[in-house]
Amino acid sequence: MEEPRWLDEEEGQTWRSFLLGSRLLLDRIERELKQDADLSFAYYDILSRLSEAPERAIRMCDLASGCAFDRSRLSHAVARLARDGLVRNIPVESDGRARMAQLTDEGMELVRRAAPEHVGQVRALVFDRLTPEQQRSLREISDSLLAGVADPRKLEVLGPT
Amino acid sequence: MEEPRWLDEEEGQTWRSFLLGSRLLLDRIERELKQDADLSFAYYDILSRLSEAPERAIRMCDLASGCAFDRSRLSHAVARLARDGLVRNIPVESDGRARMAQLTDEGMELVRRAAPEHVGQVRALVFDRLTPEQQRSLREISDSLLAGVADPRKLEVLGPT
DNA sequence: GCAAGTATGCTGAAATTTCAACCGATCAGT
DNA sequence: ACTGATCGGTTGAAATTTCAGCATACTTGC
Numbered sequence: 001m002e003e004p005r006w007l008d009e010e011e012g013q014t015w016r017s018f019l020l021g022s023r024l025l026l027d028r029i030e031r032e033l034k035q036d037a038d039l040s041f042a043y044y045d046i047l048s049r050l051s052e053a054p055e056r057a058i059r060m061c062d063l064a065s066g067c068a069f070d071r072s073r074l075s076h077a078v079a080r081l082a083r084d085g086l087v088r089n090i091p092v093e094s095d096g097r098a099r100m101a102q103l104t105d106e107g108m109e110l111v112r113r114a115a116p117e118h119v120g121q122v123r124a125l126v127f128d129r130l131t132p133e134q135q136r137s138l139r140e141i142s143d144s145l146l147a148g149v150a151d152p153r154k155l156e157v158l159g160p161t
Numbered sequence: 162m163e164e165p166r167w168l169d170e171e172e173g174q175t176w177r178s179f180l181l182g183s184r185l186l187l188d189r190i191e192r193e194l195k196q197d198a199d200l201s202f203a204y205y206d207i208l209s210r211l212s213e214a215p216e217r218a219i220r221m222c223d224l225a226s227g228c229a230f231d232r233s234r235l236s237h238a239v240a241r242l243a244r245d246g247l248v249r250n251i252p253v254e255s256d257g258r259a260r261m262a263q264l265t266d267e268g269m270e271l272v273r274r275a276a277p278e279h280v281g282q283v284r285a286l287v288f289d290r291l292t293p294e295q296q297r298s299l300r301e302i303s304d305s306l307l308a309g310v311a312d313p314r315k316l317e318v319l320g321p322t
Numbered sequence: 323g324c325a326a327g328t329a330t331g332c333t334g335a336a337a338t339t340t341c342a343a344c345c346g347a348t349c350a351g352t
Numbered sequence: 353a354c355t356g357a358t359c360g361g362t363t364g365a366a367a368t369t370t371c372a373g374c375a376t377a378c379t380t381g382c
Contacts, residue, residue: 007280011288014300021307022183023229028310040368061330068184073369075332080368097330097377119168127172129309130302137298139175141291146182148290149189201338222360234339236362241338258347258360 025125032121037114042067042077044114047086050103051111057102059092065151086110186286193282198275203228205275207238208247211264212272218263220253226312247271 007015030041037044045067050056058066064074078101081087086107092098103111127135168176191202198205206228211217219227225235239262242248247268253259264272288296 017303021303024310025306125309129305134302141295142178142182144290148286149185
């Protein structure tokens with residue numbers, strides 16, 4: 001095994017700052033979400049994506065890649081949300097294996113109630129703190145990192161370049 | 162409650178890309194760590210910090226803020242690492258409440274074994290993919306976000322500005 | 323049409339993480 | 353010294369996440 005170049009001082013600081021910053025940021029956002037709507041970010045992510053989808057439904061498989069969950073985790077999460085009446089798990093006519101998660105009216109109501117506060121948090125903690133230049137950078141950097149780790153087959157779903 | 166400005170198209174894409182990118186990146190790094198040393202990133206983070214500290218020991222409290230864990234999580238994690246003989250949980254003479262986690266020789270050995278591969282991953286997936294300009298940006302952005310969410314009292318530990 | 327391989331999803335057990343409550347030690351004010 | 357607040361840490365139970373294995377349905381090549 002080849003000994004890789006170590007991280008220098010500057011790189012180490014960058015890496016640490018990125019790790020700590022993103023973790024604390026997500027923790028904070030999650031806490032607000034919990035307070036406001038009793039949802040973890042994972043659950044909010046699921047519900048929010050469903051709320052924007054046609055028919056308010058998404059194939060489990062696609063939902064999983066969008067949220068970066070593995071299939072098992074999504075199954076458990078959707079089962080829990082279904083137990084609470086926020087989501088339904090419906091079959092797909094054209095493919096017997098596949099199923100879709102579909103937002104119920106109750107789930108939609110919850111998203112509508114939680115979204116404004118959540119978006120406000122994201123704006124306050126992220127976009128209001130960055131210059132337009134930094135926002136462009138963040139987009140480029142994130143896309144680059146994403147390109148390095150994402151499954152190429154699923155990358156086109158992310159919208160226009 | 163005030164209705165906050167919604168995220169526009171560009172901001173939404175940036176936010177999604179950041180979330181997905183950072184999550185997939187961490188997942189990937191974690192998977193390699195698991196394969197290579199049977200450690201989650203959380204455990205590696207703890208062990209790695211201890212390995213660089215004087216006496217290979219850090220107060221639980223400080224270790225928790227460094228890793229962005231809450232006290233409870235760190236207690237459980239250290240207990241588990243102690244059960245595996247990688248760490249010791251020792252009292253502090255000057256303060257009867259405090260305790261320190263201290264890396265054992267076995268723990269040190271594990272870090273030494275895992276670190277090169279891990280660092281290589283970080284280099285390959287992060288720094289090799291970013292221009293020097295982008296690396297500077299990432300540092301600035303991370304610091305800005307951090308400043309927005311971190312407890313001010315604990316911010317100075319992060320090294321020189 | 324069939325067999326092997328792959329895709330999609332689920333399940334149950336184990337591990338981790340969160341949550342609330344607790345305990346003892348220190349500190350601040352009196 | 354005494355009291356109440358805060359700090360540092362632990363604990364046990366509940367919730368989430370991971371892991372391995374399973375089952376069913378589609379796909380491909382023969």
